[in-house]
Each structure stands twice: as structure tokens, then as C-alpha cells.
Amino acid sequence: MTERGERTGQPDGGGDDSPYSLAWLGLREPADARARAGELVEPLPGLLPGTAPAVIRDLGCGSGSMGRWLAGRLSGPQHWVLYDREAGLLDHARDHLPRTAADGSPVSVRTRECDLTRLTADDLAGASLVTASALLDLLSLAEVERLVTACVEAGCPALLTLSVLGEVELSPADPLDAEIAAAFDAHQRRTVDGRRLLGPDAVQATAEAFRRLGAEVRVRPSPWRLGPAEAELTAQWLRGWVAAAVEQRPELAAPAAGYLERRLAAATAGELRVVVGHADLLATYG
Numbered sequence: 231m232t233e234r235g236e237r238t239g240q241p242d243g244g245g246d247d248s249p250y251s252l253a254w255l256g257l258r259e260p261a262d263a264r265a266r267a268g269e270l271v272e273p274l275p276g277l278l279p280g281t282a283p284a285v286i287r288d289l290g291c292g293s294g295s296m297g298r299w300l301a302g303r304l305s306g307p308q309h310w311v312l313y314d315r316e317a318g319l320l321d322h323a324r325d326h327l328p329r330t331a332a333d334g335s336p337v338s339v340r341t342r343e344c345d346l347t348r349l350t351a352d353d354l355a356g357a358s359l360v361t362a363s364a365l366l367d368l369l370s371l372a373e374v375e376r377l378v379t380a381c382v383e384a385g386c387p388a389l390l391t392l393s394v395l396g397e398v399e400l401s402p403a404d405p406l407d408a409e410i411a412a413a414f415d416a417h418q419r420r421t422v423d424g425r426r427l428l429g430p431d432a433v434q435a436t437a438e439a440f441r442r443l444g445a446e447v448r449v450r451p452s453p454w455r456l457g458p459a460e461a462e463l464t465a466q467w468l469r470g471w472v473a474a475a476v477e478q479r480p481e482l483a484a485p486a487a488g489y490l491e492r493r494l495a496a497a498t499a500g501e502l503r504v505v506v507g508h509a510d511l512l513a514t515y516g
Contacts, residue, residue: 252322255293257463262363263299266391267450267510271303274359277387277514283307283338284358287386289346289377290314290365294323296391297339300361305333311357312341313349347373351383360386366393366432366511367418370425374432378439381513388440388513392452394418396430397507398471402496406489413475413482420478433509440513452510458500465497467506 278284284306288296291312301308308331314320320341327339347369354360360381366374381388396415400407418429428435437447456464472490476483496502 252293252319254466255295257466259293259295259298261454261456261460261463262295262392265452265454265508266299267452268303270389270448270450270510270512271300273512273514274304274387274389275306278304278306278358280306283309285309285311285356286359286361287311287354287357288313289349289360289362291323292319292363294327296361296363297323297327300389301328301337302330302332305331305335307331307335308337310337310339312339313344313346314341315343315345317343347376349377349380351380354380354384354386357384357386360388360390362388362390364392364394364508366390366436367427367429369428369432371428371435373425374428374436375439378436378443378513382440382443382445382515385515387515389510390436390513391510392508393433393436393511394430395433395507395509397453397505399505400493401503402501404489404492406485409482410472410475410486410489413479414471417474417478433511436511437513440511445513445515448512448514450510452508454504454506454508456504456506461497461500461502464502464504465494467504468493468497 284304286300286308288294288310291297291314294312297310297312301310310327312320312323314323320343324339324341327337329337331337346365369377396411396418398407398411415430419427419431421427433449437449440447456467468490472486476486493502
């Protein structure tokens with residue numbers, strides 16, 4: 231399973247096709263950090279062990295941005311296990327995670343190269359917390375339900391962040407905004423190798439799956455808010471967003487070319503503002 235949200239930005243519309251795009255990941259990381267719902271971190275200290283290292287399994291870790299954001303917000307020793315199917319990203323993430331927690335306790339790291347869609351409760355056994363970023367919308371309903379079942383059976387809370395919602399606001403408005411957005415959302419829900427991706431439906435499906443199995447679920451908004459200071463990220467996002475819409479509806483190619491040119495010019499001039507809707511989800515047990 232390629233976590234394109236964390237790697238190439240495709241679920242959010244990023245424009246780099248390489249699964250090893252550390253440049254794209256570096257570009258989006260500050261926006262991700264600002265967007266994450268920090269209030270969902272507040273319950274975590276009560277869920278983690280007091281003195282023994284907290285074992286945090288980060289699924290589809292990409293460049294390791296979740297670890298860089300979260301490790302320093304938690305106190306006590308931590309042991310991060312980073313999962314991805316790209317060895318290059320795993321190496322980068324391992325080498326760039328913090329080595330100390332909020333209180334100076336040690337943080338250790340190891341990596342596992344694997345297919346996330348095949349994880350079971352046995353794979354997650356002993357975890358204090360499961361995390362992921364920009365992953366859920368790339369899964370099918372069956373894969374989400376399998377992941378949720380693994381978390382519940384292993385008894386580990388899950389903090390699953392930055393899943394797209396199909397909500398995009400651009401200011402100033404353009405007549406093609408709604409049509410491009412609808413085509414992009416359809417692309418998010420496309421069928422790939424017999425798997426129908428959940429796309430913008432992923433957060434609701436995941437929350438429902440956890441609740442069916444008795445978990446308490448909290449969902450909070452975590453939107454990107456892009457303005458003149460994020461013009462480069464906005465431009466990359468626009469290129470990928472429009473490209474996915476055209477891939478879904480090739481008849482949009484001609485009008486979309488003009489649309490993209492207008493939007494890129496506005497971003498370069500510092501005149502475009504974009505809000506890209508995401509949501510973060512925390513699942514815990516009584």
C-alpha cells in the first residue's frame with residue numbers, strides 16, 4: 231500500500247509523482263503540523279504507560295512527520311516502530327525522528343518494511359498507540375475494517391490524522407471550482423486493482439467501524455489553511471488536484487488548463503487562499 235497522501239500528496243492534490251518525494255513531504259510538513267488537531271493529543275498521557283516505554287506504531291510513516299510532531303508532545307520514554315513499504319522513506323524517517331520526549335526521556339526507533347493492508351492484531355500486539363497520517367482515504371472499506379479490527383483486538387488506541395473530507399474552498403472563487411472538486415472527489419473514490427477507495431468517505435467509515443466494535447471515537451477538523459506564505463505548497467497542491475480531476479474526467483482537460491493557469495498566477499501573486507478539509511480521529515476504549 232503506497233501512502234500517497236504522506237508521500238506524493240495525491241489524495242490532497244500534490245503534484246509530484248515520485249513515491250520518494252521528500253521535497254513534497256518537506257513542503258507539506260509545516261501545513262500538516264499546523265492542521266493537526268492538537269486537542270486529540272491531550273487524552274494520550276492517560277493511555278500510555280507511566281514508566282515503561284510507550285510503543286507507538288506509525289503506519290505508512292512516509293518521511294516521519296507524525297513522529298516529529300508527536301514525540302516531543304508526549305512525556306516518558308517512547309519506542310517508535312515505523313511502517314512503510316518504501317525502504318528509502320523508512321531510512322529517512324528513522325534518521326530524522328526526535329531522540330528525546332517532552333520531558334527529556336529517550337525516544338528509540340526501528341523500522342518495518344511491509345504491506346499495511348495485511349496487518350493483524352498479532353502485528354500490533356503490545357502497542358501503546360497506533361498512528362497514521364493521510365492514509366485512511368487510500369484504503370477500501372474492507373481494508374479499513376481490517377485495520378480497525380486489528381487495533382481493537384490488540385487493545386491499542388489509534389490516532390489517525392489528516393484524512394481528506396472532499397471539502398475545498400478557494401478564494402476568490404472561480405466558475406470551475408465546483409466541477410474540478412467534484413471530479414477530484416470521484417477520482418478519490420475510484421476503483422484500483424479491484425479495490426474501491428474510500429476517499430472522502432474514509433473518516434466516517436472508520437469511525438463507524440470503531441464504534442461498532444465498542445470504541446469511543448472523537449473526530450476533529452484538521453484543515454490546511456493556505457495563503458500567501460504557502461504559495462509554493464498551494465501551487466504544488468493545485469497541480470496535483472487538477473491533474474487528478476482531469477484523469478477522472480478527460481473532457482475537462484481544455485478548460486482545466488486555463489483554470490490551472492489562472493489559479494497558479496493568483497497563488498504566485500499572493501492573491502489565492504485555499505482551505506483543504508481534513509479530519510483527525512482518535513479511537514479509545516473504556
